[in-house]
Amino acid sequence: MKPATDPQNDTRKRILDIAEELLLTRGFNAFSYQHISSVLGVRNAAIHYHFPKKSDLGVALIQRYHRRLNRLAESCSGEDMLAQLERFFEVASSYYEKDKQVCPSGMLSTEFHTLPEDMQGEAVVFIEAMRLWAVRIVSEGRAQGVFTFQGEPETVGMLLFAALQGALQLARVDPVYLHDIKKQLRATLGVA
Amino acid sequence: MKPATDPQNDTRKRILDIAEELLLTRGFNAFSYQHISSVLGVRNAAIHYHFPKKSDLGVALIQRYHRRLNRLAESCSGEDMLAQLERFFEVASSYYEKDKQVCPSGMLSTEFHTLPEDMQGEAVVFIEAMRLWAVRIVSEGRAQGVFTFQGEPETVGMLLFAALQGALQLARVDPVYLHDIKKQLRATLGVA
DNA sequence: CCAACTTTACTTACTGGTCAGTAAGGTGTC
DNA sequence: GACACCTTACTGACCAGTAAGTAAAGTTGG
Numbered sequence: 001m002k003p004a005t006d007p008q009n010d011t012r013k014r015i016l017d018i019a020e021e022l023l024l025t026r027g028f029n030a031f032s033y034q035h036i037s038s039v040l041g042v043r044n045a046a047i048h049y050h051f052p053k054k055s056d057l058g059v060a061l062i063q064r065y066h067r068r069l070n071r072l073a074e075s076c077s078g079e080d081m082l083a084q085l086e087r088f089f090e091v092a093s094s095y096y097e098k099d100k101q102v103c104p105s106g107m108l109s110t111e112f113h114t115l116p117e118d119m120q121g122e123a124v125v126f127i128e129a130m131r132l133w134a135v136r137i138v139s140e141g142r143a144q145g146v147f148t149f150q151g152e153p154e155t156v157g158m159l160l161f162a163a164l165q166g167a168l169q170l171a172r173v174d175p176v177y178l179h180d181i182k183k184q185l186r187a188t189l190g191v192a
Numbered sequence: 193m194k195p196a197t198d199p200q201n202d203t204r205k206r207i208l209d210i211a212e213e214l215l216l217t218r219g220f221n222a223f224s225y226q227h228i229s230s231v232l233g234v235r236n237a238a239i240h241y242h243f244p245k246k247s248d249l250g251v252a253l254i255q256r257y258h259r260r261l262n263r264l265a266e267s268c269s270g271e272d273m274l275a276q277l278e279r280f281f282e283v284a285s286s287y288y289e290k291d292k293q294v295c296p297s298g299m300l301s302t303e304f305h306t307l308p309e310d311m312q313g314e315a316v317v318f319i320e321a322m323r324l325w326a327v328r329i330v331s332e333g334r335a336q337g338v339f340t341f342q343g344e345p346e347t348v349g350m351l352l353f354a355a356l357q358g359a360l361q362l363a364r365v366d367p368v369y370l371h372d373i374k375k376q377l378r379a380t381l382g383v384a
Numbered sequence: 385c386c387a388a389c390t391t392t393a394c395t396t397a398c399t400g401g402t403c404a405g406t407a408a409g410g411t412g413t414c
Numbered sequence: 415g416a417c418a419c420c421t422t423a424c425t426g427a428c429c430a431g432t433a434a435g436t437a438a439a440g441t442t443g444g
Contacts (some may be wrong), residue, residue: 011419011420025305026305026306027219027221027302027303027306029219029221029222030221030303030306032402032403032404033403033404033405034402034403042420042421043420043421043422044404044405045405045406045407045420045421045422045423046419046420046421048404048405048406049418049419049420050419052405052406053404053405054404054405100305102302105362106302106358106361107302108365109361109362109364109365110219110294110298110299110302110303110361111219111222111302112361112364112365113217113218113292113364114218114219114222123365124365124366127362127365127366128365128366131362131366149380150379150380150382150384151375151376151379151380151384152376154372155372155373155375155376155379156376158359158362158368158369158372158373158376159355159373159376159377159380161358161362162354162355162356162357162358162359162361162362162369162373163351163354163355163358164354164358165354165358165361165362166298166353166354166355166356166357166358167350167354169298169301169302169304169354169357170297170301170319170323170350170353170354170357172301172304172305173300173301173304173315173316173319173320174316174319174320174323176350177350177354180346180347180350181347181350181351181354183343183347184343184344184347184348184350184351185351187342187343187347188341188342188343188351188380190342192342192343203393203394224428224429224430225429225430225431226428226429234393234394234395235394235395235396236430236431237394237395237396237397237431237432237433238393238394238395240430240431240432241392241393241394242393244431244432245430245431246430246431
């Protein structure tokens with residue numbers, strides 16, 4: 001039985017929360033420990049206590065995304081495929097609605113070349129998990145006769161993933177992208 | 193009549209060429225005037241002579257992309273729509289083949305929040321021009337009966353644009369994305 | 385035609401700021 | 415008294431940007 005504000009993990013969790021927001025709005029190269037510590041009201045070195053290197057923080061962030069993804073994909077695996085598709089869309093929309101964030105895969109793949117090696121490794125497995133989720137939705141959706149489309153489920157899943165990633169980024173420049181591309185993806189999957 | 197190596201513009205052009213490579217591989221926030229000057233074999237301040245602020249360099253880069261886009265879109269406007277679609281794909285592929293670059297719109301929209309204001313303005317009009325090119329190809333292609341698809345040409349054009357942007361980024365993590373998404377886009381447009 | 389100037393395209397040298405990361409010390413809790 | 419969780423104080427690297435100087439090429443007036 002732990003108290004509401006667990007002293008053990010509270011600061012660590014708040015660091016991750018602030019870092020997540022900074023990662024998805026500014027990018028890994030464009031935020032600093034100063035940004036986090038000033039929001040948190042602690043000193044710089046306090047962040048280094050919990051995450052000695054910035055890449056430790058980055059790896060922890062990606063692993064948290066990965067755990068969330070697994071939990072979400074599992075939790076909605078019982079729903080019908082149309083609902084699961086909308087869940088996929090909702091994930092994207094929820095990022096946009098929070099300060100026009102992009103999705104983690106969009107930021108990580110774009111910044112990939114400048115990421116520390118340990119983060120690159122985590123990013124690869126996380127992004128592969130994202131791809132598999134998209135492919136599974138499309139694949140099962142067609143098997144159940146809910147989706148109809150040209151091409152293979154594997155490539156349509158990748159199209160779904162890549163298009164939403166691009167839409168979230170382009171929505172920063174023109175908000176219509178997110179709505180229009182979700183609408184078009186429904187049409188492409190034959191559910192419009 | 194000017195010599196092959198125009199002393200007037202040679203350095204300026206070489207700065208833009210090196211900066212372009214750095215922008216599309218590392219991102220605007222992740223390259224410095226030091227990177228450029230060391231490659232060019234000049235001192236840091238020489239870059240500042242040609243581009244006083246880093247944002248001046250950024251704006252010049254985007255404007256050059258925009259001019260190139262206009263030239264390319266115009267030069268292939270006489271070809272049949274299938275060829276124009278392949279031109280669009282070739283632009284994406286050529287970025288990937290050069291050190292796994294992403295497309296300018298992908299980098300600029302992802303980094304949008306951290307870009308200087310003058311660059312943001314240029315990025316908006318450049319990205320809008322990209323969108324219009326994609327929409328025009330899809331729109332004319334369907335009008336001519338070359339493409340058949342579910343949904344509206346406007347949203348399919350945006351899907352084409354966003355999906356390729358995402359594919360170029362994800363190709364850094366797994367090279368299959370670029371090929372598979374091009375293939376799927378052809379299928380979605382009914383030309384497979 | 386040439387001397388005096390102006391301009392172009394740099395250089396060296398520097399500033400002030402930000403950055404990740406470290407070392408050593410303090411303080412409260414089990 | 416050991417440990418968790420911070421603090422202050424610091425280092426060295428990198429960053430964009432500036433100021434002042436310089437060498438060469440171009441321009442102009444006599």
